[in-house]
Amino acid sequence: MQLSPSAHVDTFCRDNLPPPGLWPELVFDLPELHYPDRLNAATRLLDGAVQRWGADRRCVLSPSSSWTYGQLLEHANQVAGVLIERGVVPGNRVLLRGPNNPWLVASWFGVLKAGAVAVATMPMLRAHELSKIVEGSRPTLALTDHRYAEELHALPGLPVLRYGGDDPDDLTALAAAMPTRFDDVLTAADDVALLAFTSGTTGRPKATMHFHRDLLAIADTFSRYVLRPRPDDLFAGSPPLAFTFGLGGLVVFPMHAGAATLLLEQCGPIELIERAAEHGVSVLFTAPTAYRSILGSDRRALLSGLRRAVSAGEALPASVAEEFHAATRRWLIDGIGGTEMLHVFISAADSDVRPGATGKVVPGFRATVLDAEGHPVPDGVPGLLAVKGPTGCRYLADERQASYVRDGWNLTGDTYVRDADGYFTFQARSDDMIVSAGYNIAGPEVEEVLMCHPDVLECAVVAAPDQTRGSIVAAYVVLRPGVVGDSAKVTELQDFAKGMAAPYKYPRRVEFLDELPRNPSGKLQRFLLRQRAAASVSIGSGPTIIAGARRWPEARPPRVSR
Template identity: 45%
Template sequence: MKHYQDNFAHEHLPDESLRPDIILGHPDFQFNGSLNCVDKLLDDHIREGRGNTVAIRTFETTWTYQDLYDKSNQIAHVLTDELGFVSGNRVLIRAANNPMFVAVWFAVLKAGGIVVATMPLLREKELTVMIDSAEISHAFCDYRLEEEMALVKSSFLKQMITFDGSETHMSKLETLMHNKPKTFQNYHTMADSLALIGFTSGTTGKPKMTSHFHRDILLICEAFPKYSLQPKPEDIFTGSPPLGFTFGLGGLVLFPFYFGASTFLIEKPTPELLLKAISDHKVSICFTAPTAWRVITTLVKDYNIASLRKCVSAGETLPLKVWEDWYDATGLKIIDGIGSTEILHIFISSNEENMRKGATGLPVRGYEAKIIDGKGNEMPVNEPGRLAVRGITGCKYLNSPDKQQEYVENKWNITGDIFRQDEDGYFWFVARGDDMIISSGYNIAAIEVESVLLCHDDIAECAVVGLPNEERGMLVCAYIVLKSQADANDDKVKEIQEWFKKAAAPYKYPREIHFVDALPKTETGKIQRFKLKTTAR
């Protein structure tokens, strides 16, 4: 079926035989036929007379649903009238969490585009790989982040439009929006038309592009939030994850708007600012990572958080001590959860009624899970094994049949996590099944850091591992063989770290660097990272 004028994304979907089972049995999960998810998330609020209801707050401004609707429609007109856009084009968004980011996100879908939302910390190299891999034709970039975007050189990128996420002056987009109509006929996408592409952490070489349909966007709103949050229109959501993460997109945009609630966006969400938002603006639902919950716990006594009713943690496993310290300080229970970019959002979690502290929880409505061995056989109770999941959403890598077959086995999604399941069905995190480093909620691939380090003129070889760290969960640690051993000193450590922050996203830089004469290897030349982890401890 041809969904768009530019059908690149649909043509590169995995064959149906390689996709996981999708189970849509419950009546709440029936999103079929002609469907543009923006109708439900935004336009319905206007049609049903809720335009004056607050949709987005920041410390500086407030937007109603009508404001968001008007601006999204004007931006959609800019895309279709001014920028040579055709349906199915991939459109990149580069900005911190702010109202204009959300307006552009909705506008792209209204016009029949496919959104590629990115994090503001990404650098030119990473952005270029994304643009080339997804053949992105258009980019919207906050003018405050334009410098790095301007370095991108790609034959695919036809238009780069700046906007002002701070809403203090006129950038190019605001100029183009002027006098554009505030109504727009949404493109008639289908339930299984692609709506977004999310890149996994592998942004060197050929990164993995996860893809999700318009129906998937709405399906996750019927899953985790109904299971764990029970949202109400009067709720105010906030949190720290970037909207470029599907964790942040769901928690800070999709879930509040699906239920007619509002969101409080913070461009640089420190623990102090999260607490200030909760205290001053009566936030009721907060999403952030375990590292932030740990810090927030030490500060909470100085703030009034009486409005807060739901606390959500994801991005890395929630340590029991963080849960206990927060509960002791506030009487609130943190809801832990595990999700993935491939499956779109959280698929195992808990609610206040069934929570078992220390456990990740039970499959949320719409999903089922099991623990399997290397051959796909189910493991006995309490025996660690690979986590397998299936349900209303699932992995659809674009242009990567080999990776698709690694992630999907026997029609189940294999997440790469090691879990155990107890006699009552609860799932308990054990470890990651690969060399992924999860630091302060960010997924960082060791090989990704290594590929950047090897671009340094003075580095001959390197290996990167994750080391346990109480504050961040894990630290990125690099073992480096220099071309000249005489250069190995503390100044060289600092120089490499500062160089790395300019070459790639700063959150990926190695916080620990050890200079070594040689790296441990097998006879075939493969680096034995497990020996480096043992040495570090």
């Protein structure tokens, strides 16, 4: 491993890279992946777009505004100027907080232009969660939407600049006084550009470190070869920009293609598709749950206006893929990615789609399935998914690096099967495999069965402790509106599952909920369900348990100061 001379004055990121022996093997099989040693991703994505397509091309839209590429470039240059004036030096970390809107994008590009490291955070995080991120990344400064500043002001010692308000010291006011031209810091291609914190887990969050070249690599692999955007496309989606699925889909990919992006601050699935139809969105990024909600509504016809629709964040049920195709005559682009890998590395589009399978390896990546000892297993045999490519896991000063990277492979924590045609099919998260009375039961397989029942809107399956069987299958079910969740419905669902799958896989415990627990990015928080299941250990055959329907505590939006 040979790194280029860094442009970072603050060497915190380089100093906290994993030891060389724990790095994943990086491969650059495509000619597009051969980048120069000196590279600033903001220069390539933003300045390069203006040079190629012109300053007047539409770029970043919101329900209330529209910026051209030239306007975004000027605002990003001005933000970079403010950062330099405030003492930020290359390598300093700058924390970003706010909903998806144009000024968050301008701030993100401004940080990269100044040679600093972007630390974007989910807007719904509270002070105690933000404190862990601040402790781990040690930012010099925070840039935040003025409506989301309160939680940051609760953290001592972190200077905060707000934007979007009427304060004379507001970032937007300070930026307006800055020159619209800026000489971007000529960073190394392997200088860290962003720290992305993992979501949906308990305990101390892990910060993944991604280079400037990584941001281009995800566009030159998944976007170029699978998504295939056009310059006239308009992107939109639900994931926050702090979620790397959102950063790629709503910023990097459209900018790389000269396309435009519509940023929506907060909206549910129905509003998302309504806004998309209103603005003429052609490429949509969201989770399987959102597509299912839209398909089950009276707005399903609006999906036909999409040219491309990408699903990620959790496994896409075959039933949802087939229903989407029936409604639009197009296939959803399913994919598996991860914060550690930055974006999608297995996917399929168009005629390559096989419902139920995630897809094939994205060009530029390699993947295999391994047993517990790290040996490849034959096709058709479940095992641990292992990936390598131009991006890879580099945790910031974290001993958990040794668990994620082994022998050069990134172990994603997913159980997969590869078939003879090279298609990869998801079985379960490695910790979602339920061992009951000696049987291995993949939780998502049971979920797929239950989702075929017409009364089931959503469901999640986890292991519940059982003194006789070790574990039993516990199903948490959200029923469609108007359907009563009672003992008769439990028996109906259990009999339905027995009729569609091997009887030993049926859920011995069924609990009805108003909603499933999800984090701010929309990802299912299975650990909360596991905690709930573990709170009651069943004896013998494992009695059916029905709890009163309940709602999970939601991450409340911050109080808005007017």
